[in-house]
Amino acid sequence: MAAFAIAVAAVAAICGCRVNRPRNDHAATQTLYDSMVSDPGTFNPVLITDSASAVAIGDMFESLTRVNPRTTLFEPGLARSWEFSDGDQTLTFHLRHDVKWSDGAPFTARDVLFTMRVIYDPKIPNSMVSAMMIDGKPIAASAPDDYTVVVRMPRPFAPILSSMQFAILPAHVLAGAYEAGRFNRTWGIDTPPDRLIGLGAFLMTRYVPAQLIAYRRNSDYWMRDEQGAPLPRLKGEVHLIVPDQNAQYLQFQSGMTDVYHPRPEEVWPLEQAAKRLNITVAKVGIDTGSLFFAFNRNPRHYVHDGVADPRYQWFTDVNFMRALAHAVDKQGMIDLCYRGLAVPAVSDVSPENKIYHNPNLKDYGYNLELAAQILDRAGYRMIRPGVRGDPEGRPLVFRLTTNTGVPVRDQMCAIFKQDLQKLGITVNYRPLDFITLVKALDLSFDWDCVLIGFTGAIEPNDASDFLRSSGNLHIWDPAQPKPATPWEAQIDHLMDEGTMVVDPYKRARYYWQIQQILHDQLPMIETVRAVTYVAYRNSLENYYPTVWGLYHPEWIEFRAR
Amino acid sequence: MNAPAATFRAENRAVAERRGWTAAVGREWRAAALTVKLSAILLLAFYVFAAASPLVAPYDPAQQWRTMPDCPPMRLHPAPPSEWSHGFLYAYPMRLDNPIARHYAEDRSRRTFVRLFYRGHLFTTAPDAPPFFLMGSENLGRDLFSRIVYGARVSMCIGLVGVAISFSLGIMVGAFSGLMGGFADSAIMRLCEIEMSLPSFYFLLALAAVIPSGLSTTATFFLIVAIMAFISWAGFARVIRGMAASVRSAPYVEAARALGGSRRRLLFRHIIPAVIGFAAVNASLSIPGYILGESALSLLGLGIQEPAASWGNLLSQAMDPQTIAYFPWILIPGLFISAAVMAFNFLGDHLRDRFDPSNAA
Known part of the structure; x- marks a missing residue:
């Protein structure tokens, strides 16, 4: 009843918005409004663990290098150039001379060294340190002068440019707090915005919890456009904090925000309304992450008192897994769950990762008859109508889970379950709330099959915690003391080899091979990748979204009327 | 006395009794307001849905027509x-x-x-023919009408089973407490109050979240009912206890006690029969709470799980205003919930008017 009332109210809200749409002054004030789903957890760039915080301070801080989202290659940032020497074991950054912190102090090599010291401090928990370890040892850095940073590696380490992509902290502001052991409590969300000293394109002016974060243009920003005019062109930015995506959608329609990332079912209505709302709906690209069914092959879950649960044998039997791979109706998932706005995923690396994605993998096509044949041949035969058994005659039953509250995942699980039912395999599906699910995956290992997604990165070594057998995110059997299978050992080896070659195009073949191994051994079955869209006001100029972020965001502006 | 005469008299009595029973129902039926009649018919229909789902539903509720998601209702x-x-x-x-x-x-x-x-x-329709969707299909291309019919099993039975549990628990505890009086009475009632002071919906959420995965749908269903009944018996027990305490000092109970009636005899022969009429009325009015409770849990994904259907989880697709705007037929399960809840309320009100002793005057 309550749900019904909410539903009616929501319909009324949609209709209401169509009738009176307030005029906004975003173009007149050159202020870009968009929305974010939750409040930030911290304003301290080193302590960030959540995406909302990353969005909140993303435009205030910068790193030595930046990635061109169109080419996925590195470009100069706070460092105007860099060079490798000494057999790729030394990397020298030459910093820009014209960069100033927002309090007027110059940006120097001291800031870079201070930030590295903070990240490597064991008392300061942060997510960056794992990417900055080479064979378990920190990277040594020194500053021969104020505008040069020299990084020495014990061996050639290809991901170094990606590792050095941390946001630089102002040493003159934070060193005192760090020396006093108060770093973990600095720059929390209760810090007055004018005390957050940044050097990015925008500076925070106001944070109202649960409502908005506002920014103004950094007039001392170092970038200039082709004519030498200062950047960024926008005078301000506002992130509205709107936890409910339906509300975000309505706000975009009513003109309160200028940019919106629609869900698949919203793309069509927005395209239809594009003219009336004066917006553009553009395809951004293919999701950079990976969404897959993982199967637990952790002996700690299955083997008790020397007796192995049969599921352990099934999930480690490559024939069983191949049959299941042929039972995933990817096209059905695309049509039903994504309105056709998705593509089948074959590799665990997105095709948007242009260099490291292996395009030669051949997908397991949806074919239930073939799946049944493979099962029959491998000894998994029907033991009674509608029930298939393993070679020892035990019925095939396992549990499937995912996190609650994501309708698309629910539907994908329902489709998979239905197809396995046709093969005679019983799946007990029950979604778990996110915390419970993470505990099952990380601590109790009490799960059989899970539909789960990982985000993707350009640097392939960033996935090392997932790919290496010793990794904590090696989801099917995490933190192995030594590789459980020969192919996992081979992946570990390829991960080592892949970091030794600096040229990305020469590196790629190691990662292509890893994708091939995962595709053949099937510890997890890839599903689909959404094709993402963005909708934005036609009055925005130079708005070039890509799946890896905005291209040249400093050039964005509202067209003068 | 000869045998044929006895047989005749026995048959006569049976006919008279039957006539008496049907006549009583007929009398009640004629006296009832139109809304009550409609409610009774509606509930009967829903229970037929539940009892004969495979017959009433045109299709298997889990069958997916993957090329026909969110198909509108078809015209005949x-x-x-x-x-x-x-x-x-x-x-x-x-x-x-x-x-x-x-x-x-x-x-x-x-x-x-x-x-x-x-x-x-x-x-x-014929197995190889295109499907006929009376009330449209939902987002996986499953027939909404078939799912509503099967969903009636959960949604219509959850109230009955739940009331049966909380009713028997509440009546036993309440009547016992009222009869005993003194310290036992205070202790039991304070326990009930503690139980009642728990924020019930959050308590329900917490309990539903710990249901182990891997249970069958039926087991999950009964666990959810048990959880909901466990939350609601205390309030019921308190009311029954109040009635029992007043009945305890009624002359006929005093008389039974004076004649040496055992506690058990007093409880089962005197106290419980005195409160059961009220309890029955109260029970019929608490059924809608179970239906709504289940739909709220299912809406949040903690109730009956896919692919099994309940009216609540069918409605969960309608949480998104987008979807309602484009596929309004997915609100139909909501109409069924409202209809069932309303019908139970009308019927319960009517029963209270007819049978509650406080209205007798």
């Missing part, structure tokens, strides 16, 4: 007499002509005949 047309051999009614199959918009068009070149009493269903 009477077939001309020349085609009665195929069926008396037909519909035009729907074709998905824009998968992104999920826009359908009737395919006028073909017909799908809807056959009555065919293949063990009240009505259905």
Whole structure:
């Protein structure tokens, strides 16, 4: 009843918005409004663990290098150039001379060294340190002068440019707090915005919890456009904090925000309304992450008192897994769950990762008859109508889970379950709330099959915690003391080899091979990748979204009327 | 006394009794307001749905037509007499002509005949023919009407089972407490109050979250009912206890006690019969709470799990205003919930008016 009332109210809200749409002054004030789903957890760039915080301070801080989202290659940032020497074991950054912190102090090599010291401090928990370890040892850095940073590696380490992509902290502001052991409590969300000293394109002016974060243009920003005019062109930015995506959608329609990332079912209505709302709906690209069914092959879950649960044998039997791979109706998932706005995923690396994605993998096509044949041949035969058994005659039953509250995942699980039912395999599906699910995956290992997604990165070594057998995110059997299978050992080896070659195009073949191994051994079955869209006001100029972020965001502006 | 006469008299008595029973129901029926009559008919229909789902539903509720998600309800047309051999009614199959918009068009070149009493269903289509969606299909291309019919099993039974549990628990504890008086009474009632002071919906959420995975749908269903009953018995027990305490000092109970009636005898022969009429009325009024509770849990994904249907989890698709705007038929399960809740309330009110002793004067 309550749900019904909410539903009616929501319909009324949609209709209401169509009738009176307030005029906004975003173009007149050159202020870009968009929305974010939750409040930030911290304003301290080193302590960030959540995406909302990353969005909140993303435009205030910068790193030595930046990635061109169109080419996925590195470009100069706070460092105007860099060079490798000494057999790729030394990397020298030459910093820009014209960069100033927002309090007027110059940006120097001291800031870079201070930030590295903070990240490597064991008392300061942060997510960056794992990417900055080479064979378990920190990277040594020194500053021969104020505008040069020299990084020495014990061996050639290809991901170094990606590792050095941390946001630089102002040493003159934070060193005192760090020396006093108060770093973990600095720059929390209760810090007055004018005390957050940044050097990015925008500076925070106001944070109202649960409502908005506002920014103004950094007039001392170092970038200039082709004519030498200062950047960024926008005078301000506002992130509205709107936890409910339906509300975000309505706000975009009513003109309160200028940019919106629609869900698949919203793309069509927005395209239809594009003219009336004066917006553009553009395809951004293919999701950079990976969404897959993982199967637990952790002996700690299955083997008790020397007796192995049969599921352990099934999930480690490559024939069983191949049959299941042929039972995933990817096209059905695309049509039903994504309105056709998705593509089948074959590799665990997105095709948007242009260099490291292996395009030669051949997908397991949806074919239930073939799946049944493979099962029959491998000894998994029907033991009674509608029930298939393993070679020892035990019925095939396992549990499937995912996190609650994501309708698309629910539907994908329902489709998979239905197809396995046709093969005679019983799946007990029950979604778990996110915390419970993470505990099952990380601590109790009490799960059989899970539909789960990982985000993707350009640097392939960033996935090392997932790919290496010793990794904590090696989801099917995490933190192995030594590789459980020969192919996992081979992946570990390829991960080592892949970091030794600096040229990305020469590196790629190691990662292509890893994708091939995962595709053949099937510890997890890839599903689909959404094709993402963005909708934005036609009055925005130079708005070039890509799946890896905005291209040249400093050039964005509202067209003068 | 000769045998035939005795037989005759016995038969006569049976006929008279039957007449008495039917006559009483008839009398009640004529005295009832129209809303009460409609409610009774509606509830009867829903329970027929639940009891005979495989017969009433045209399709297997889990069958997915993956090329027909969110298909609108189809219209029925009477077939001309020349085609009665195929069926008396037909519909035009729907074709998905824009998968992104999920826009359908009737395919006028073909017909799908809807056959009555065919293949063990009240009505259905031939197995190789395109499906007929009376109330449309939901987002996985499953027939919404079939799912509503099967969903009635959960949604209509959850109230009865739940009330049966909380009713028996509440009546036993309440009557016992009222009869005993003194310290036992205070202790039991304070426990009830503690239980009642728990924020019930959050308590329900917490309990539902710890249901182990891997349980069958039926087991999950009974666990959810048990959880909901466990939350609601205390309030019930308190009311019964109050009635029992007042009955305890009534002259006939005093008399029974003075004559040496045991505590058990007092409880089962005097106290419980005195409160059971009120309890029955109260129970019928608390059934809607269970239906709504289940739908709230299912809406949050903690109730009956896919692919099993309940009216609550069918409605969970309607949480998104987008979806309602484009596929309004997915609100139909909500109409069923409202109808059932309203019917139980009308019927319960009517029963209270008729049987509550405080209204007798």
